[in-house]
Amino acid sequence: MHFIDQPDVLAPFVEGNRSRAFGAGLDPFAYERVTGALRSLYDWPAAFRAVGGRLVEDAERYAAEGRTVSAGEALRGAARWLHVSTLLPHPDAAAMADAARAADRAMGRALALTEPSAVRVEGASFAGWLRRPAAAGPAPVVVVVPGLDSAKEEFHAVAEALLARGVAVCAIDGPGQGVMAAALAPRADFQRVVGEVLDALAGRPGVDVSRAGVLGLSLGGYYASVSAAYEPRLRAAAAVSGPYRLDWEGLPLFVTDTLTRRCGGVREARAFARRVDLTDTAPRIGCPLLVVEGGTDDIPGVTGGTALAAAAPDAALLSVPHGDHLLGNCRPEWLPRTADWLTARLAPAA
Incomplete structure (x- = not known):
């Protein structure tokens, strides 16, 4: 049985994604209205795409009236809603890919209106946006990496927190994520993707790649x-709600179904899951590492980040006892501290 075909799965999925949706910036009242009208998870993608589409129409009307700020805000909202429409392991892969492309376009249009200094950065294995702080001079840069079913459009608050502290941000979709999901399966050797991103950033105005960090969320924490x-x-890294190890047999159906669809088959998904294991890798981490965990984030088949914090040579653990997965229910208790921690470690050498 596929995840979406389980009986009585709608209500738990709506509840389980509530704090994630709010953390991504969706209006909570709109989320309740949209999800309250659903009769099946099969209807989730179209319902969320419809909200995104209406926001795009609003943006076009605002732009025609010369209201650039309102147009940009509406397009950012559209990008969020369009992305959240793709969270399910839905059988209509073409519709999921269309929604991911629409989210990417909306974010690009929003940045063109409100932040024209933003630059599209692409490579063979990634696509993303480089955003630089207003202050003059080369800034350190953090690569923001999403997780299994997330994309660069989800973590606006993370990017804004870093930009406000004078850090440039390159938020990407890598293999199996966002606009790259239809073309490339997830890969466990993600250091090659991050290396490609740093190569693409080298020499760009306003960016000091010698002071580079990475922040990953959910599976992106492993990456x-x-x-x-x-x-x-890399001079510093932060892993938020990231796995230390995956056990395929223990994983919930949502995760195995999502992996199977994004990897291209059960055999490929199992092989990928086996490689998500930091047991031998954690002792090799040579830069400072911050591990951020939610105390209620207990996913079957997933060994959490506490083990990583214990195994890495220079690691700190920030645990919020009531935090859930991605800590969307307690952002003020981890995001400012994480952004400050990264900023301090990417500061110029004394």
Whole structure:
């Protein structure tokens, strides 16, 4: 049985994604209205895409009236809603890919209106946006890496927190994520993707790649950790709700179904899950590492980040006892501290 076909799965999925949706910036009242009208998870993608589409229409009307700020805000909202429409392991892969592309376009249009200094950065294995702080001079840069079913459009608050502290941000979709999901399967050796991003950033105005860090969320926490172990240019890393190890047999159906669809088959998904294991990698992490965990984030089949914090040579653990997965229910208790921690470690050498 596929995840979406389980009986009585709608209500738990709506509840389980509530704090994640709010953390991504969706209006909570709109989320309740949209999800309250659903009769099946099969209807989730279209319902969320409809909100995104209406926001795009609003943006076009605002732009025609010369209201650039309102147009940009509406397009950012559209990007969020369009992305959240893709969270399910839905059988209509073409519709999921269309929504991911629409989210990417909306974010690009929003940045063009409100932040024209933002630059599209692409490579063979990634696509993203480089955003630089207002202060003059080369800034340190953090690569923001999403997780299994997330994308660069989800973590606006993370990017804004770093930009406010004078740090440039390159938020990306890598293999299996966002606009790259239809073309490339997830890969466990994500240090190669981060290396490609740093190569693409080198020499760009306003960016000091010698002061580079990485911040990964959910499965992106594993990606950040493995990159910190094998990409020597990284000076600091943060892993938020990231796995230390995956056990396929224990994983919930949502995770195995999502992995199967994004990897291209059960055999490929199992092979990928086996490689998500930091047991031998954690001791190799040579830069400072911050591990951020929610105390209520207990996913079957997933060994959490506490083990990573214990195994990495220079690691600190920030645990919020009531935090859930991605800590969307307690952002003020981890995001400012994480942004400050990264900023301090990417500061110029004394």
